[in-house]
Amino acid sequence: MKTSLGPIQYCWPKEKVVEFYEAVAQSNVPLVYLGETVCSRRRELKFSDYLALARMLKAAGKEVVLSTLALIEAQSEFLELKKQVENGEFTIEANDVGAIYLAKEQGIPFVCGPSINSYNAATLKKFASWGMQRFVMPLELSKTWLTQVLEDLTPRQVEVEVFGHGYMPLAHSARCFTARHKGLTKDKCQTICIENPEGLLVQTQEDQPLLRLNGIQTQSANYMDLCDQQTQMQALGVDYFRISPSSLASIALADELPAKSASHDRQCNGYWHQLPGLTLS
Amino acid sequence: MELLCPAGNLASLKVALNAGADAVYLGLKNDTNARSFAGLNFTPEKLAQAAKLTQQAGKKIFLTINTFPKPGEEQRWYQAIDLAADTGVDALIMADLSLLDYAHSRYPHLPLHLSVQASATNLGALSLYKQEFNIDRVVLPRVLSMKQVRDLSKVTPVDLEVFAFGSLCIMAEGRCHLSSYVTGQSPNTGGSCSPAKHVRWQDVGDNQQTRLNDVLIDQSGKDEQMGYPVVCKGRYTTSDSQEASHLLESPTSLNTLSLLPELAKARVVSLKIEGRQRSPAYVEQVTRVWRQAIDTYLNDPAAYTTQAQWDQALAKVSEGQVTTLGAYERTWQ
Known part of the structure; x- marks a missing residue:
């Protein structure tokens, strides 16, 4: 099993993003996803900037995949998506069925990201027939689920990736929760989410950490950490263990795998064990 | 413009038909639909009764099979589709790609509606489902602004259905894990x-x-x-x-009475009332108001205005007695 770095889910200043990927280029991580997956209003980096970073990473020997938006609403977003899919150099991570359509039409191989509803083998086989090379298991599914699906997918023609470490994306909305919380409208948001490089922590009235607001995206308050499940994943035939970056430390973590065991803090690993996602273990 | 009303049981179905629904939607008594609550929904026998009643009234009946089959348990979902075909419902409302494939290949004449749980919001997604499974209609997620609905209506290869009234889901439906994050069960995996x-x-x-x-x-x-x-x-x-x-949303219901003319101009074919889990009294009240509103509009589109008593009647059955236009209105976003 190899390691992958998922796309940065937050709005970071351009310099920080560039610094991040320059460090990734120096790391041992073989597979890197990059691109804006949350909000089209975030314009710190343009698509051409991501393409330049992708080329730099490719030159450093990485396999690079361009990640696309999870929620495509406006026609302008669909046109931008089309441009991304037809970039001519890199495969894409589809996070909306619209991206699958575009890739299929162009005969371009693609990866199904975690927000594509791949809940059973019959669906995955259909995606594979349209050009899917790899899928990331949907967040709310478990090891038991994966075991059964992989049996049903034998002989397997697609790769499997599991979201193994990081804050979990749980939902996407038309509403920007960060802007609303800060008294701004979505249309004049000033990309205020840039103030929260790891999202904004939300707690219950009993101070239980519950969620993170990341623009239109809602995340888990704690991160998932399945580092101690690597042996089981390997045995199942998982191809990639995804680390979803939250800081430069994520690159160091990726470099330490597979030797790294889970941290001593209890993290929210419920989904993998077929429990509520926020269950700490 | 079709008025499509929820039926959690035969009593709701009857009042919906009497109060002016053009079509009703319902689910089976198991986890093949996303309103799998105790005491709700239809056995195969009750479904047959419901289909008979609806068709005698000259109205349409749609069966909702909008959860995602669990590996190794797919038969339950396939059987639901077979049953729907045998019963002769007017359409299936589905989200899972493998189920759309199953229904389309076995029952090519049975109309398919793409459930809101499929989370299809754009031309690409609609084109794919049309091309592969020949869907007739999409139920749009409650994440699009009115302008975006209008824009999509100009290019869509399938008919559009929108949520007109009811409990307001604020996330892209079918891709929200908040319920399973806290309870272990989501609409997709557990049916509620x-x-x-x-x-x-x-x-x-x-x-x-x-x-x-x-x-x-x-x-x-x-x-x-x-x-x-x-x-x-x-x-x-x-x-x-x-x-x-309320960092995400306050207790409120969606009410689009004031948008009716715009939805009609955007060639929306069906207005959906949410609430299969609600009482027959709710179904009757909401159906009656919307029947009046649609008839008033169709009678003289230019003169249509929302009547205060409609809004008052709907507010009474709304969450927190408050209503909103939700994502249709850009400022809500």
Whole structure:
């Protein structure tokens, strides 16, 4: 099993993003996803900037995949998506069925990201027939689920990736929760989410950490950490263990795998064990 | 413009038909649909009765099979599709790609509607489902603004159905894990959001608390209106604000009466009323108001205005007695 770095889910200043990927280029991580997956209003980096970073990473020997938006609403977003899919150099991570359509039409191989509803083998086989090379298991599914699906997918023609470490994306909305919380409208948001490089922590009235607001995206308050499940994943035939970056430390973590065991803090690993996602273990 | 009403049981179905529904939608009594609540939904025998009643009334009946089959248990979903075909329903409302494939290949003449749980919001997604499974219609997720619905209507290869009234889901439906994050069960995997067995209301001192699988999602004074026990309607604090507030959405229902002319101009073919889990009284009240509104509009489109008594009647059956235009209105976003 190899390691992958998922796309940065937050709005970071351009310099920080560039610094991040320059460090990734120096790391041992073989597979890197990059691109804006949350909000089209975030314009710190343009698509051409991501393409330049992708080329730099490719030159450093990485396999690079361009990640696309999870929620495509406006026609302008669909046109931008089309441009991304037809970039001519890199495969894409589809996070909306619209991206699958575009890739299929162009005969371009693609990866199904975690927000594509791949809940059973019959669906995955259909995606594979349209050009899917790899899928990331949907967040709310478990090891038991994966075991059964992989049996049903034998002989397997697609790769499997599991979201193994990081804050979990749980939902996407038309509403920007960060802007609303800060008294701004979505249309004049000033990309205020840039103030929260790891999202904004939300707690219950009993101070239980519950969620993170990341623009239109809602995340888990704690991160998932399945580092101690690597042996089981390997045995199942998982191809990639995804680390979803939250800081430069994520690159160091990726470099330490597979030797790294889970941290001593209890993290929210419920989904993998077929429990509520926020269950700490 | 079709008025499409919810039926959680035969009583609701009958009042919906009597009050002016053009079509009804319902689910089977198991986890093949996303309103799998105890005491709700239809056995195969009741479905046959429902189909007969509906068709005698000259109206349409749609069966909702909009959850995602669990590996190794796919037969339950396939059987639901076979049953629907045998019963002769007018359409299936589905989200899972493998089920669309199954239905399309075996029953090519049975119309397919793409459920809101498929989360299809754009031309690409609609084109794919049309091309591969020949869907007739899409139920649009409650994340599009009115302008976006209008734009999509100009290019869509399939008919558009929108949510007109009812409980407001604020996330892209079918891709929201908030319920399973707290309870272990989501609409996709378990057939319901915030399943009742995990909900606990309790009085503590002067406060009432709502707990979902023990997590405190809301707390307020005893006289205050409490929202539905869903994660997105809870009151929380943040690292920069210690005063608890509705950070995602407050208790409110969607009401688009005032948008009716715009929805009609966007060639929306069907207006959906949410609420298979609600009472027959709710179904009757809401159906009656919307029948009047649609008839008033069709009678003289240019003269249409929302009547105060319609809004009042709908507010009474709304969550928190408050209504909103939701994402249709850009400022809500």
